[in-house]
Amino acid sequence: MNRYFLLLCVLVFTGCSLQPSQEDSNDATELTVATFNVSMEAQNYATDNENGTLGPQVLIAQLASGENPQIKNIAEIIQRTRPDIILLNEFDFIDNPKRGVQAFIDHYLKQPQQGREPIDYPYYFYGQVNTGLPTQFDLDNDGQSQGYGADAQGFGLYPGQYGMVLLSRYPLLRQQIRTFQRFLWSDMPNALAPVVPTTQEPFFSAEEWSSLRLSSKSHWDVPVNVNGRVIHVLASHPTPPVFDGDEDRNGRRNHDEIRFWQDYITPGKGSYIYDDRGVYGGAKNNAPFVILGDQNASPDKPGDTPSAIQQLLASPYVNSRFTPASEGGKRSWPDKDYGLHYTANWGARADYVLPSAHFTIEEGAVFWPQKGDPLYRLVEDRSRSSDHRLVWLKVALK
Structure with a gap:
C-alpha cells in the first residue's frame, strides 16, 4: 500500500464524554499531572488456558468485574494522588471504550477503594x-517470520498489547490531537540504524528499514484546555533498551523514540516530523507542554x-530542576545514590513528568511507600499493582 496513503489515514480516536468536569468552573x-505504568495487559491476568488466546478480551473481563485486586489497588493509588491529568502505560488497547477505559473509570475509579474518595475523568484519549x-x-x-512478538512493528503478542490511555479532568481539544504511530524510523535524520558489529552491515534489510515505524507504541500530542489555557x-x-543482541536494535530505537520529543519541542528541529494525518512540523513555538510516560531510560545508567x-533533561525548553523522589525507593536501593529517584522496582528512573519551562514546579513525588508504612501493601510486589510507581508533579503556569 502506498506509504503516503497510509499517512492520510486517521486513527479512530475513541472515547469522549460530553459532560463537563466540575473543575472546569474553577479558576x-x-x-x-502524573504518569503510571499500570501493567494492565492480558499476560498479567491470563490463566494457562488463556495463554494461547491472549488479547484484549482478557482485560475486558477484568474491567467488567470491578473486583480485580490489582486493578483496585491501581485505582486506590490514583484516588490517593488525585492527578488532574494522568497517562497510563501498559493498558491494553480496547477499541470499544465502554468495555475499556470507561469500564475502568466506572467500575474502579468511581468506586471508593478502601474508603478513598472516588475520582472521575470525564475526558480521555486512547488510540491504536x-x-x-x-x-x-x-x-x-x-530465521523465523512470525508476524507477532519481536517481528511486529512493536514487540507484542497481539495487537494493542502495552497500549496507552490518557485520562483528564479537563476537556481535550480533540480536533487538534496529533498522533505519530505511522512515522517511519528511517525518516528521522541521522537515525541510529542498528548494524551487525562484526561486519558493520545494516541489521535490517532495506525493505525492513523502509517499513519499520519509529514508535514501539505511539507518540501523541494531546492538547488539553485548562481554564482557557492550552497545555500539550x-x-x-x-x-x-534490552532484549536484543550486540546490534543494540532496541537500545537504538529507545534512544530515537526519546530523541523524537527532543526534536519536536526544539524550534527548527522538528520540520521533518509528520503526523498520521500527513501534517509536518514540531510543536508550535512557545506552547506549554508536559512530556509524560515510561521512557525506559534512566540518567544514572551510563550504558x-x-x-x-540526559539530553532531554538538559533541554532549555524543559523544566527539570525538580526530580521526584520517594523514601520507598531510597530504602529499596540503599547502595544507590540515585535510588530515591527510581520509579521501577528493578532499579531505574524510568517514568517521567517533564513540564516545559513555562511552568513552575510546586511539589511532586514518586508514590513508593517504604516497608512498614500501612500503604506498602499497594506496592509490595508487581502483583499488588505494578513493577512501576506512579510519578506526579503539581505545576503552575508562570
Missing part, C-alpha cells in the same frame, strides 16, 4: 499502537545508547 492555576501489529518480516533475524500533553512509551534522556 485554578495549579495542575497535578504499534505493539503486536504484524509485519511480514523477520525483524529479530532469528506529549505521551509515549519507548521500547526497553544507555547513548543517553537521550
Whole structure:
C-alpha cells in the first residue's frame, strides 16, 4: 500500500464524554499531572488456558468485574494522588471504550477503594499502537517470520498489547490531537540504524528499514484546555533498551523514540516530523507542554545508547530542576545514590513528568511507600499493582 496513503489515514480516536468536569468552573492555576505504568495487559491476568488466546478480551473481563485486586489497588493509588491529568502505560488497547477505559473509570475509579474518595475523568484519549501489529518480516533475524512478538512493528503478542490511555479532568481539544504511530524510523535524520558489529552491515534489510515505524507504541500530542489555557500533553512509551543482541536494535530505537520529543519541542528541529494525518512540523513555538510516560531510560545508567534522556533533561525548553523522589525507593536501593529517584522496582528512573519551562514546579513525588508504612501493601510486589510507581508533579503556569 502506498506509504503516503497510509499517512492520510486517521486513527479512530475513541472515547469522549460530553459532560463537563466540575473543575472546569474553577479558576485554578495549579495542575497535578502524573504518569503510571499500570501493567494492565492480558499476560498479567491470563490463566494457562488463556495463554494461547491472549488479547484484549482478557482485560475486558477484568474491567467488567470491578473486583480485580490489582486493578483496585491501581485505582486506590490514583484516588490517593488525585492527578488532574494522568497517562497510563501498559493498558491494553480496547477499541470499544465502554468495555475499556470507561469500564475502568466506572467500575474502579468511581468506586471508593478502601474508603478513598472516588475520582472521575470525564475526558480521555486512547488510540491504536504499534505493539503486536504484524509485519511480514523477520525483524529479530532469528530465521523465523512470525508476524507477532519481536517481528511486529512493536514487540507484542497481539495487537494493542502495552497500549496507552490518557485520562483528564479537563476537556481535550480533540480536533487538534496529533498522533505519530505511522512515522517511519528511517525518516528521522541521522537515525541510529542498528548494524551487525562484526561486519558493520545494516541489521535490517532495506525493505525492513523502509517499513519499520519509529514508535514501539505511539507518540501523541494531546492538547488539553485548562481554564482557557492550552497545555500539550506529549505521551509515549519507548521500547526497553534490552532484549536484543550486540546490534543494540532496541537500545537504538529507545534512544530515537526519546530523541523524537527532543526534536519536536526544539524550534527548527522538528520540520521533518509528520503526523498520521500527513501534517509536518514540531510543536508550535512557545506552547506549554508536559512530556509524560515510561521512557525506559534512566540518567544514572551510563550504558544507555547513548543517553537521550540526559539530553532531554538538559533541554532549555524543559523544566527539570525538580526530580521526584520517594523514601520507598531510597530504602529499596540503599547502595544507590540515585535510588530515591527510581520509579521501577528493578532499579531505574524510568517514568517521567517533564513540564516545559513555562511552568513552575510546586511539589511532586514518586508514590513508593517504604516497608512498614500501612500503604506498602499497594506496592509490595508487581502483583499488588505494578513493577512501576506512579510519578506526579503539581505545576503552575508562570
